[in-house]
Amino acid sequence: MPRSHKGSYFSSIVSSASDAFVIVTGLASLGFFLLIPWLISNYPFAQYILTSIVILLLFFIVVFFKVSRVFFNAYKASEFVPPRVVKGYAVKKKVKEDKVCLLIDEHPLFYFDIYVSIYHFDSEHEELLAIGRVENIQSDGKINITLDYHFDIEDLNLIIANDATYLRKLIVKPMITETSIGELFDE
Structure with a gap:
């Protein structure tokens, strides 16, 4: 890819x-x-x-x-080429639970405060993992994404652990679809 x-x-x-x-x-x-x-x-x-x-x-x-x-x-x-996921991490909060975040490379289709879909690509298909939001775009162009809704806690642990092989299989798309919203709330 x-x-x-x-x-x-x-x-x-x-x-x-x-x-x-x-x-x-x-x-x-x-x-x-x-x-x-x-x-x-x-x-x-x-x-x-x-x-x-x-x-x-x-x-x-x-x-x-x-x-x-x-x-x-x-x-x-104009085919979509997803940005590379650089890092996964958790931000410690005092009041609420920890926020899981992703840091991705610069990409022209990502803007501040848009919702994004995070997929895990397994050689044959993409599986929706989470829906997030662009929290910040750094001065060097890197994009911080906060995961707002997620499906599997094991996937979040792999992101927080910054597992490089797992992060390489993540695809971040600058949109959420009606299907992904349905999957999220039908659970």
Whole structure:
């Protein structure tokens, strides 16, 4: 599972300058070829229409394939790559029970005070472990997450123990789904 962020949708479109060049060139050539028959006075009108339709079809075929390639590359670049979980720890509280927290790497989709879902990835599927909230974003970009609702105390103990092999299998997503809320409250 790759851990690096591949870039945003906009940057992938901007970076494909060759595709943009082909589209602009196609538009310019289309305009040029549509004007040539009109400029030649002895050119029959039926041939002008036929030539225009053929050139238009060729242009739209080329543009369709180029635009679909641009959007396909942008879609591939926008796939979600989860941030790496750096550390798990507990914060001691005097009044309430201890808070279990995660520290994750910087990621552009995580903002202050959003709810997140924490999953355990086991080579075949993801299992929802907890729902948390972004508590703080540090000056170095690292993100502190407090686990508000959790399912299994053994998983929390592994997080508090800062078990590196277990933490590598955690996936933090910047959202909670209706299904995860249902699982949480149906327990």
